[in-house]
Amino acid sequence: MWSEETPSLNNQQYQLLQELGRGRFGTVFRCLHRASNRLHAAKLIHKRHLTDSTDRRCLQVEPKAMTFLSPHPNILQIIDTFEDADTTTLVLELCQRRTLFDRLSDDGALPEPHAASLAKQLLEALAHCHALGLAHRDIKPDNLLFDDANNLKLSDFGSAEWFGEGVTMSGVVGTPYYVAPEVIMGREYDEKVDVWSSGVIVYTMLSGIPPFYGESVSEIFEAVLRANLRFPTTIFRTVSAPAKDLLRKMICRDPSRRISAQQALSKFIFY
Ligand code: AMP
Numbered sequence: 498m499w500s501e502e503t504p505s506l507n508n509q510q511y512q513l514l515q516e517l518g519r520g521r522f523g524t525v526f527r528c529l530h531r532a533s534n535r536l537h538a539a540k541l542i543h544k545r546h547l548t549d550s551t552d553r554r555c556l557q558v559e560p561k562a563m564t565f566l567s568p569h570p571n572i573l574q575i576i577d578t579f580e581d582a583d584t585t586t587l588v589l590e591l592c593q594r595r596t597l598f599d600r601l602s603d604d605g606a607l608p609e610p611h612a613a614s615l616a617k618q619l620l621e622a623l624a625h626c627h628a629l630g631l632a633h634r635d636i637k638p639d640n641l642l643f644d645d646a647n648n649l650k651l652s653d654f655g656s657a658e659w660f661g662e663g664v665t666m667s668g669v670v671g672t673p674y675y676v677a678p679e680v681i682m683g684r685e686y687d688e689k690v691d692v693w694s695s696g697v698i699v700y701t702m703l704s705g706i707p708p709f710y711g712e713s714v715s716e717i718f719e720a721v722l723r724a725n726l727r728f729p730t731t732i733f734r735t736v737s738a739p740a741k742d743l744l745r746k747m748i749c750r751d752p753s754r755r756i757s758a759q760q761a762l763s764k765f766i767f768y
Contacts, residue, residue: 513539517594520653522546522555527591537576540587555655560587562631562654571622573642573652592650597698598638606705609736615641616699617765618649623695623758626651627688632658634670636694638701660688673717674707679752681718689752692761696747703740704732708748724750739764 514527514536523542530537547553563575577588597615601607607615619641626633633640635656642650656670665685671677677693679686700708708727709720726748728741743764746756 511537511539511588522552522655525589528588530588536591538589538591540589542585542587544583544585556585558657559653559655562657563587566626566629566631566654569622569625571618571649571651572625573650589652590644590650592642592644592652595643596639597641597643597649597702601638601701601705606732607702609703609740612699612702613740613765615649615702616695617762619651619695619698620758620762620765622649622651623691624762626657627691627758630659630661632660632666632688633691634658634666635672635675636691636698637672637675638698639672641698673714673721674701674709676718676721677752678722678724678750681722687752689755689757692747692755692758693749693752695758695761696744699740700726700744700748703736703744704729706732724748 510531512529512531514529517525517527517538519525520540523540523546525538525540528537528539529535542556544556547556560575560578563573566572567574573592574590575587576590579586579588606612619636623633623636631654633651633654633656635653636651640651640653642652644650658666658670660666665687667683667685669676669680669683671680671690671694675694675697677686677690680690697708709717709724711717711720726745728736728744733741743756743761747761749755
């Protein structure tokens with residue numbers, strides 16, 4: 498609920514309602530835009546939780562990237578930002594509180610047509626980002642939300658980075674199960690890191706298990722670096738050959754041979 502601690506949201510314009518969830522830097526609330534009577538989400542980020550320059554960069558990049566990418570049907574829309582000395586507030590399109598991560602944790606694997614529909618929406622969002630020269634760099638199920646009509650919305654652009662013709666990126670960002678091998682190797686990399694992560698998500702949606710698994714972060718990294726992609730028959734028996742072929746092209750160790758988001762989208766003409 499609204500409190501003295503949250504002065505950066507314009508109290509005249511918005512009424513803060515119940516909490517929807519908590520992330521690394523802040524808390525997300527449902528909020529009401531008084532004039533229009535429309536519901537949105539408000540993400541309140543307390544600056545004291547941002548401990549280093551990387552955290553502070555996240556806070557600057559997220560609204561900038563979201564504004565730059567808007568509007569797109571599969572990218573979470575940013576509606577407003579407020580700032581005071583202690584807090585930055587992002588007013589966002591309201592989604593369901595359950596992310597793809599929650600759905601996969603609760604329900605396990607999805608039927609292929611459902612997984613394909615979500616994969617297509619994710620690739621639509623990615624192709625848009627990449628066409629505008631922005632890599633997300635932290636594609637994972639926790640960052641995939643759903644609106645009331647169950648449309649997928651890519652969110653959390655705090656790790657995003659601009660790239661360009663011949664301009665590569667560096668720095669270890671991402672989340673162990675989903676991070677591309679070239680990132681772990683500390684190499685320069687390009688926007689194809691997002692295609693790898695999306696391939697890992699599609700694999701997990703189809704099977705209920707991640708393709709590269711380990712008991713610790715270093716074991717997961719070792720498995721990612723080996724990139725030994727397998728389709729155990731018991732689990733993948735019902736998954737189509739074109740779906741497995743697409744996964745091989747997305748979860749390809751060599752980024753120069755890895756399919757682009759736009760090329761991957763062209764495989765979905767039948768869905
Ligand atoms: P985040 O700080 O972005 O990681 O968000 C933390 C949690 O808040 C998420 O896991 C969701 O459950 C919820 N959440 C974030 N953004 C929204 C939104 N726009 N609409 C509804 N729930 C959200």
